Amino acid sequence: METPNFDGGFVHAVAVDAESGDVLMLAHMDGEAFERTVETGYAHYWSRSRQQLWKKGKTSGNVQRVREIRLDCDGDAVLLEVEQEGGACHTGHRSCFHRVFDGERFVEKGERVFDPGEVY
Amino acid sequence: METPNFDGGFVHAVAVDAESGDVLMLAHMDGEAFERTVETGYAHYWSRSRQQLWKKGKTSGNVQRVREIRLDCDGDAVLLEVEQEGGACHTGHRSCFHRVFDGERFVEKGERVFDPGEVY
Numbered sequence: 243m244e245t246p247n248f249d250g251g252f253v254h255a256v257a258v259d260a261e262s263g264d265v266l267m268l269a270h271m272d273g274e275a276f277e278r279t280v281e282t283g284y285a286h287y288w289s290r291s292r293q294q295l296w297k298k299g300k301t302s303g304n305v306q307r308v309r310e311i312r313l314d315c316d317g318d319a320v321l322l323e324v325e326q327e328g329g330a331c332h333t334g335h336r337s338c339f340h341r342v343f344d345g346e347r348f349v350e351k352g353e354r355v356f357d358p359g360e361v362y
Numbered sequence: 363m364e365t366p367n368f369d370g371g372f373v374h375a376v377a378v379d380a381e382s383g384d385v386l387m388l389a390h391m392d393g394e395a396f397e398r399t400v401e402t403g404y405a406h407y408w409s410r411s412r413q414q415l416w417k418k419g420k421t422s423g424n425v426q427r428v429r430e431i432r433l434d435c436d437g438d439a440v441l442l443e444v445e446q447e448g449g450a451c452h453t454g455h456r457s458c459f460h461r462v463f464d465g466e467r468f469v470e471k472g473e474r475v476f477d478p479g480e481v482y
Contacts, residue, residue: 244461244468254388256376263383268374268439280463311463315451319388321459331435339441341364343400343431348364 247317248273252288254319257298259326259337260309266330267338269298271320283308285322302361304328329355332362367437368393372408374439377418379446379457380429386450387458389418391440403428405442422481424448449475452482 246253252270259266271279272288274295279286285306289296299305306324313320331338334354341348366373372390379386391399392408394415399406405426409416419425426444433440451458454474461468 254374256385256388258385265376265378265385265441268376268388268434280465312459313461313463313468314388314458315453315455315460316458319459321385333435335435338434338436339432339439340435341433343433345400348433 244313245317246271246273246276246313246320248276250318252290253317255285255287255322256319257285257306257322257324257326257330259330260323261325264337265339266306266324266326266336276320279308279311279322285324298330299327302328302332302356304330304356304361306330328361332358334358334361364433365437366391366393366396366433366440368396370438372410373437375405375407375442376439377405377426377442377444377446377450379450380443381445384457385459386426386444386446386456396440399428399431399442405444418450419447422448422452422476424450424476424481426450452478454478454481 252272257266269287275286285298310323372392377386389407395406430443
């Protein structure tokens with residue numbers, strides 16, 4: 243299987259920061275989102291909550307320029323290496339994974355890179 | 363929300379290589395898999411295809427010792443930093459994301475680190 247398998251409607255999409263190597267977010271792509279990403283060079287996703295195509299950063303300006311796309315062994319997940327403008331997370335953090343397990347619970351870690359009140 | 367949200371049955375789980383920083387695989391965890399991971403220090407997942415708890419590497423020996431667990435902003439994905447024994451992928455590759463998009467299609471990249479015929 244040499245293409246993403248969109249039989250289930252969408253595939254998982256993991257975005258990694260080209261600069262730091264950190265995982266920024268996990269989202270989903272349908273066939274159209276994948277095509278638009280390839281055509282434009284900017285990450286597009288399928289919003290499961292809003293049931294629509296979503297250009298990452300369209301509202302916030304925090305776009306993701308895609309440098310590389312990888313596909314996993316069973317074709318249901320893609321990995322995007324991106325140049326992230328600002329922060330990936332709607333909370334203002336660079337990465338959506340900004341809570342770390344301390345053995346009992348998850349605690350906030352890291353500074354915000356933008357103020358979500360000013361952006362959304 | 364300070365814990366993974368298992369209301370949908372499971373959360374996404376992205377495993378990252380503690381050594382190289384590379385994304386190794388994407389899988390899923392239900393509440394039991396999460397608890398077993400925390401208790402044992404080794405990654406456990408929920409196999410959606412087999413509908414059962416799955417200790418990564420139980421058959422192959424390619425276990426994942428978990429160094430850190432992170433949670434994303436909406437609580438439906440966790441990020442595991444792991445010490446990966448051997449390779450994460452059942453194809454013998456270190457990472458499941460071993461195919462790279464060349465603009466038209468995905469092509470194999472990288473060597474196998476083990477022979478799946480000898481392991482499974």
